[in-house]
Amino acid sequence: MSLDENLVKLRLVPLLSMTIFISVLNGVMFNVAIPDIAAHYHISPGLVSWVITAYVVIFAFGSVVYVRLADRFAIRNIITFGLTLFCIGSLLGFFSSSFAMLIVARVVQAAGASGVPALGMLLATVYVPHHLRGATLGVIASTVALSSGVGPIVGGFLAGSFDWNYLFLVPLLLLPIMPLLRHYLPLDEAQQKKPFDLRGALYLCVAVASLLTALTQFLWLFLAPAILSALLFRWHIRRAPFPFISTQLLQRPAYRGTIAAVFLVMSTVFGMLFAMPMLLRHLHDLPTFSIGIFLFPAAMCAALAGWLFGKIADRRGPTFVVAAGHGALMLGFSLLAITAGTSALISAACLVIAHSGFAMVHSSLAASVSNTLPRELTGMGMGVFNLVFFISGAFGTALTGITLEQLQVSSHQSFSILFGGLTVVAMLALFVFSRACRQGSC
Template sequence: MTETSSPTLKQAQKNKLTLLLCIILTFTVMNGTMFNVAIPDIAEEFGLLPSEVSWVMTGYILVFAIGSLMYGKLADIYPIKTLLTIGIILFASGAALGFLSQSYPMLLAARTLQAMGGATIPALSFIIPARFMPNERGKVFGIVASTVAFASGAGPIAGGVVGGALDWRFLFIFSILSLIAIPFLRKWLPNEEKRDGKVDIVGAVLIALSITGLLLFITDGSLYALVFAIVTALLFGWRTVTYEQPFIQPSMLKNRYYTSAIITSFLGTVAMFGMIFVIPIMARDLYSLSTVQIGLLLFPGAMAAGIIGQFGGKLIDRKGSYPVTRIGFTLVIIGTILISTFTGFPPWIIALCILVQYIAFPLIQSSTANLLTIIIPKEKTGVGIGLFNLLNFLAGAISSAVFGSILDLSNVSTLLNPLAQNGENTIYANLFIGLALLSITALLFFSFIFKGFENNKGK
């Protein structure tokens, strides 16, 4: 693949583009989290079983996760301006179809179309700073990651308010409004020439099928899906080592720094989404909070993450990714231990504990993304960050399935945290101690692999 130089942006153009990216990214992330609170209403309207209505979220995550990798690969060849324009049009078109949906199949088609388009936004939001803002990429990564954290907390509140006051269909309005961003994106994004290269269609289909099987196994527990995922993964591996221009270059996966960075980010995202998944269930079970109250429980942490993430991005540019990643995981460990210890205490205390863990998310996301831009050759940034995004989405699906299964357990009496109170909160206290141990493992692994990396490679 022939490498081409990236256009230089003026500072005012960078600021406008960053703000616009954050706005459309907010629409995309909220579109996912808002519908969590609407699931019961959708099930009631269409007379669906829980396993049936779950496809409103499962189908969206499935297409979104695969799309995040595909668009990353396409960005190595085609202009980002073109990909984002097509993506936003698909995203808004799916939202319009969803707003008009009168049947469950029509709703599923709408969510699929939304995911096909919406996947462009987080995928390219991490590639744009790497390509067009190399001297400020840490700062912009921090802003992007803090936007994701903020929107994930604001989504349930917006969903509860809009869905409660009007109807769940009105949740699609937020996504339709994203069309407003197209003329500004086309004005502020630089023009690029199409790069040399081609997409390995067979490899793309194989990895998409493997991910589909894995997600179906995670969400539905189907052993057939697991076997299918393994077989297609093996075929993808064979294709990768035998084809001249495979979808993912083997040299990228052999790079221990690259694989270690995406594994570290994956584990951090598991801890983050595990907390977001468990807290609403715990709040309803132990405190009998309403949907809006649960959203308010998470909201201070989301707000704090939005603020701290921007500071963390500037810190990355000054000090490098290694110390910021370590700070992020240290905060996750402290936060999960605090939640475990104070489970069963008044909700406002839990909100403060959540805040500690929440602010770690943008630090880990932005610092590991910045590491990838150092490790990956410039002409492979798209697929490299695409795989990073894919694993983060899989982390959300895996954490929900695993922690949901754990919460199905009954009669848990052994308390793993000696500082916590025993009782009906025991399972929650144990679960958060488990997240703390997972985060400690991730921190030790990262520290071992990357110790001295930035001294040798630069920040």
């Protein structure tokens, strides 16, 4: 079922963009408040990092669960439930009186918010008319890029002007949007009432949670339950009549290759986003607010690039835009490697190129993934796309942190080596994507 073109352009896309903006903003702006939260509860950096880790783990898993639930329930009911849960978690966080309650609030927040980008991708790839698909995905990518850039500034302002717990009030801005979004979202009556594979979901949840905990907290003992749960999940989906993730999906070479490319290229992007504040702090001695100001132009340009190249993808196809985005990423990484330590302004200018490449790749890779799948597997395929997206973020961030920890973080040669490595990985991602496209339609 395709939605009316005017409904998509004038109603759904603006409302969905505002919802995604607040959802992503909530995930990003807490980064700047971590030192304040640690000081408030008198806890160690390792313990306070669970404010971020718990959110990421639940968010990653929830992105698959919501898409699978869309096979059974109307999408408007699912997203209403998720946004309601998101707001409840926000209220819990605002009134939290202990660190344990704060973590519970973040888990509830993530359980609700994780449905927003996942269902947004599902809407864009299944319900939006094909000739508007690239533009819609471009707007989503632009929104994610813009919100990621604005997040540290908004978080720094609220935490500095009021207190860190006021960050929890931002998601309540969704309350007036919820009834409008519910009104315009499709009510698909032809839902397939397939049983929900709870055992498969639990196996995958343990595997994802253990893997992300190992990567983000450097607790390598968690790799054992991650591997065991992944093996049990693989064994289970081959035997279950209605598996949580269909084996038909994983047997498609073009899809597997495209997902591998997603993992590789998004690992480099998240590594870059983690490394840039470190570079500006350690090489140029900039304070937190100034770092946010230097990063903001790149986020704005990325938002513009995502919107512009989303429209180009509708005319030239997503494969062209993905290749161009990889080219921009490789150029930006190479320039960052060459100019590391010379000037903060030069580094910020190089980041504009790389961050714009991220917006181009993000929107068009989603379209490419959907193009490799038949209609009945698209929803599930986009759920796995979102899952891999967040896992790659944790992997890229952790690997970048380990690299900078092993090297001398105050040396510009360390960042040159890091960005040189990211350039090579981006080249590998482009090769994997090109090979996948030769195996099927991208």
